[in-house]
Amino acid sequence: MSTPNTAETLPTTGPAGGAPASPGGVAVLECDDVCVHFGGVKAVDGISLQLLPDTIHGIIGPNGSGKSTLIGAITRLTKLTSGRLLFDGEEYQSSPASVVARKRVARTFQTVRLLPDLTVLENIQLGADGRTHDEGPRPNLLKRLLGKQISPAVGEAIERTNLQGFESFYPSELSYGTQRRVEIARAISTGPRLLLLDEPTAGMNQTERAEISALLQSLRTGGLSQLLVEHDVQMMIDTCDHVFAMNFGKLIAEGRPKDVVQSPQVQEAYLGRKWRDHA
Amino acid sequence: MSSFYLTNLVLVQATITGLLLALSIQVPIRMGVFSFAGAGAYGFGCYAGAILVLDYQMAAVPTIVITGLLAGLVVLVVGLLIAKLNGLYLAMATVAFCLIISVVAINGGELTGGSTGRYGVISDFTMGHMFAIGAIALVLVALSERGKLGRRVDAVREDPELAASMGINVRRYRLVAFAVSGVLGGVAGAMNILVRSAVSPLDIGFPLIVLALTMIIVGGSLSWKGAVIGALIFTWLPDLLAVVGEWQELIYGIIVAIAAVLLPRGLYGVYVDTKRSVLRRRRQEATDKATAQTPPPTSTGDTTDIDRLAPEMEAQR
Numbered sequence: 001m002s003t004p005n006t007a008e009t010l011p012t013t014g015p016a017g018g019a020p021a022s023p024g025g026v027a028v029l030e031c032d033d034v035c036v037h038f039g040g041v042k043a044v045d046g047i048s049l050q051l052l053p054d055t056i057h058g059i060i061g062p063n064g065s066g067k068s069t070l071i072g073a074i075t076r077l078t079k080l081t082s083g084r085l086l087f088d089g090e091e092y093q094s095s096p097a098s099v100v101a102r103k104r105v106a107r108t109f110q111t112v113r114l115l116p117d118l119t120v121l122e123n124i125q126l127g128a129d130g131r132t133h134d135e136g137p138r139p140n141l142l143k144r145l146l147g148k149q150i151s152p153a154v155g156e157a158i159e160r161t162n163l164q165g166f167e168s169f170y171p172s173e174l175s176y177g178t179q180r181r182v183e184i185a186r187a188i189s190t191g192p193r194l195l196l197l198d199e200p201t202a203g204m205n206q207t208e209r210a211e212i213s214a215l216l217q218s219l220r221t222g223g224l225s226q227l228l229v230e231h232d233v234q235m236m237i238d239t240c241d242h243v244f245a246m247n248f249g250k251l252i253a254e255g256r257p258k259d260v261v262q263s264p265q266v267q268e269a270y271l272g273r274k275w276r277d278h279a
Numbered sequence: 280m281s282s283f284y285l286t287n288l289v290l291v292q293a294t295i296t297g298l299l300l301a302l303s304i305q306v307p308i309r310m311g312v313f314s315f316a317g318a319g320a321y322g323f324g325c326y327a328g329a330i331l332v333l334d335y336q337m338a339a340v341p342t343i344v345i346t347g348l349l350a351g352l353v354v355l356v357v358g359l360l361i362a363k364l365n366g367l368y369l370a371m372a373t374v375a376f377c378l379i380i381s382v383v384a385i386n387g388g389e390l391t392g393g394s395t396g397r398y399g400v401i402s403d404f405t406m407g408h409m410f411a412i413g414a415i416a417l418v419l420v421a422l423s424e425r426g427k428l429g430r431r432v433d434a435v436r437e438d439p440e441l442a443a444s445m446g447i448n449v450r451r452y453r454l455v456a457f458a459v460s461g462v463l464g465g466v467a468g469a470m471n472i473l474v475r476s477a478v479s480p481l482d483i484g485f486p487l488i489v490l491a492l493t494m495i496i497v498g499g500s501l502s503w504k505g506a507v508i509g510a511l512i513f514t515w516l517p518d519l520l521a522v523v524g525e526w527q528e529l530i531y532g533i534i535v536a537i538a539a540v541l542l543p544r545g546l547y548g549v550y551v552d553t554k555r556s557v558l559r560r561r562r563q564e565a566t567d568k569a570t571a572q573t574p575p576p577t578s579t580g581d582t583t584d585i586d587r588l589a590p591e592m593e594a595q596r
């Protein structure tokens with residue numbers, strides 16, 4: 001990182017569980033001193049971080065600390081005030097959002113954003129529609145024109161998110177938790193190299209959360225880098241390999257989930273005494 | 280040929296040009312672009328068609344092709360100029376474009392024939408040409424509602440930010456919407472002049488916007504089927520209403536008002552909604568039967584069992 005980082009960097013001895021983060025492996029994504037200011041509001045204020053392959057990263061932080069804005073900046077849906085963004089070591093802070101998405105950066109949003117007139121299957125296929133990295137023969141033109149083509153990636157995403165049986169449903173017929181799973185399936189079906197999830201389990205019960213956590217961990221292969229925003233601290237500890245803590249648009253700590261959660265800065269900013277007692 | 284067809288030939292022709300005009304405004308609306316530039320392209324197409332035939336002795340098919348391409352180009356340029364606008368402001372800018380076409384038509388000297396317009400446009404245009412061109416346009420628009428393109432168009436309309444995050448170049452889609460709208464409007468205008476043989480400034484301009492909007496509001500704005508329904512109704516209805524004489528306008532107005540208030544997705548939308556609720560009810564009946572046959576899940580909470588039943592339980596909500 002080119003600028004001095006004011007965040008307290010806690011010892012990282014590799015991910016909490018599973019494969020170690022590739023030592024010396026090149027970061028999939030790098031933020032360098034990224035700022036997003038809305039008038040006087042410094043939503044993101046000088047964030048520098050790296051996201052590694054085969055790793056689940058987490059961001060914790062109180063409401064309004066800039067987590068969603070940071071994801072917006074990384075995906076280029078939100079305009080940067082200053083700073084650099086690098087994907088595979090290449091700067092992209094002036095590329096439009098669609099170009100970034102085609103680098104295989106997929107995201108979900110904090111609120112459910114499904115297309116109401118498409119079925120679950122079609123909503124997920126929308127993600128697979130953007131795939132440009134598939135090899136092998138393309139389906140024939142007529143089939144594509146008539147819209148009969150369903151990508152293999154869609155079937156796989158449906159299976160992973162346990163959505164079998166819902167394919168022909170419309171979003172309005174589904175519970176909130178199921179809608180969220182459709183969004184995750186849509187993001188997965190793009191075949192991402194970087195997956196950004198903004199509170200994917202909001203509105204889900206414990207069982208559903210555990211399922212999503214297991215799903216994300218099962219995706220921690222093939223070079224995929226993940227960034228998860230969640231409020232459920234226990235889930236973050238169980239799921240993430242590396243956690244960043246944000247407050248007022250700045251990084252206040254990063255490292256192993258347990259260490260970050262227990263660090264005094266984070267306790268002060270976010271968790272209060274309750275968590276320390278609990279831990 | 281049946282005598283019905285021959286006596287109503289003018290209405291058949293008007294249905295086809297009306298349909299293409301309606302599509303020229305529906306295509307951008309399907310992409311969330313409230314542009315009426317298609318109506319301007321129609322006016323442009325009427326005059327360009329007249330000029331190509333009268334001043335350049337061009338045959339019907341090349342006249343239509345060239346007019347369509349020119350109109351597409353003109354409207355694309357309009358799109359580039361106003362791409363940054365949205366919603367009402369964009370709509371107003373495209374209305375202004377339609378008015379500019381009218382002003383040019385009145386003040387175009389010999390080229391446009393001033394307030395008399397151009398007349399005597401006779402060419403080798405046949406009804407065969409007309410049906411073929413109408414069918415091609417319809418098939419192409421229908422294909423754009425299916426498959427990958429259809430989904431992506433939906434995304435661009437419903438949620439441009441989401442569309443961008445799916446790798447869709449929203450700006451490009453919107454510009455293509457302008458160009459396609461120009462081609463459709465231009466072709467409709469050119470066919471209109473070739474069957475009517477005359478055009479004056481009174482034939483183009485604002486009333487075309489009203490006509491096209493009426494067609495797609497009543498028929499349905501999100502599918503070509505809606506445009507077909509609308510074009511049929513509003514080409515034939517005024518003729519049928521001729522019986523009631525001066526009440527015609529009133530009845531016409533009431534129909535549009537009722538449709539706008541009661542059928543926000545048009546007649547085609549009613550069909551889609553009905554189909555969907557039938558589907559939902561069938562699903563429910565199927566699961567009711569399934570749950571009646573299988574013993575209720577035990578309260579010990581066998582998770583695999585619950586997982587399997589999840590879709591069914593959802594359907595019953």
Ligand SMILES: Nc1ncnc2c1ncn2[C@@H]1O[C@H](COP(=O)(O)OP(=O)(O)O)[C@@H](O)[C@H]1O
Nearest residue numbers: 038041043061062063064065066067068069070
């Ligand atoms: N488009 C916007 N315009 C103005 N202020 C914004 C905008 N988006 C977010 N903010 C502000 O930026 C801060 C960070 O918001 P956000 O990133 O949503 O926080 P978090 O996701 O951590 O809850 C908040 O104070 C919020 O009000």
Ligand SMILES: [Mg+2]
Nearest residue numbers: 067068069110
């Ligand atoms: Mg947020």
